[in-house]
Amino acid sequence: MMDIGKKIRQLRLRLGLTQEELAARTELSKGFISQMERNLTSPSIATLMDILEALGTDVASFFAADGVNEKIVFTPGDMFENEDDELGIKICWLVPNAQKNELEPIMVTINAGGSTVPDDPHDGEEFGYVLAGNIILVIGSEKLKLKKGDSFCFKPNESHYIANPSKREAKLIWVATPPSF
Numbered sequence: 001m002m003d004i005g006k007k008i009r010q011l012r013l014r015l016g017l018t019q020e021e022l023a024a025r026t027e028l029s030k031g032f033i034s035q036m037e038r039n040l041t042s043p044s045i046a047t048l049m050d051i052l053e054a055l056g057t058d059v060a061s062f063f064a065a066d067g068v069n070e071k072i073v074f075t076p077g078d079m080f081e082n083e084d085d086e087l088g089i090k091i092c093w094l095v096p097n098a099q100k101n102e103l104e105p106i107m108v109t110i111n112a113g114g115s116t117v118p119d120d121p122h123d124g125e126e127f128g129y130v131l132a133g134n135i136i137l138v139i140g141s142e143k144l145k146l147k148k149g150d151s152f153c154f155k156p157n158e159s160h161y162i163a164n165p166s167k168r169e170a171k172l173i174w175v176a177t178p179p180s181f
Contacts, residue, residue: 002063004048009037011055015097016179025054025080025096053078056097071097088114088164094173104179108162110135110170115163119156124177126160127153133170136163
């Protein structure tokens, strides 16, 4: 008999997610994730499907001995969104299992006057493409203005973030390698 809690925990850890991160992506509590991983509670089928999707797999792959059925195409229903009203941003994870990949694409919507949280320097590269509006990309003390249709690519050797100084919403695709969102 399969130890579902143990297998979910192993998959979560392999992806580098904390219980809190998995809980946020599945709209469950950290306590529920903890209890489930210790087999103190069992998820419903619908909840298990949500958890597996957030972990980048599906029921068939999870229960398959070799787990080779990796998901390739993602629809809006697969994507996870998180809004932060205080910062005035909404982040949509376009590939729910990107933590195990070499890159992590997100779509960021920034309200007028909003900004992302400054990210500390890290290895890898970052790429972005502005879908709508105007943004300012701040890298260290440098402030770069971008508008719809512009893109950026840089090595994140300094603290960096994106702000929307305009009176209109801005939207961009942002890709980090390795995954850091």
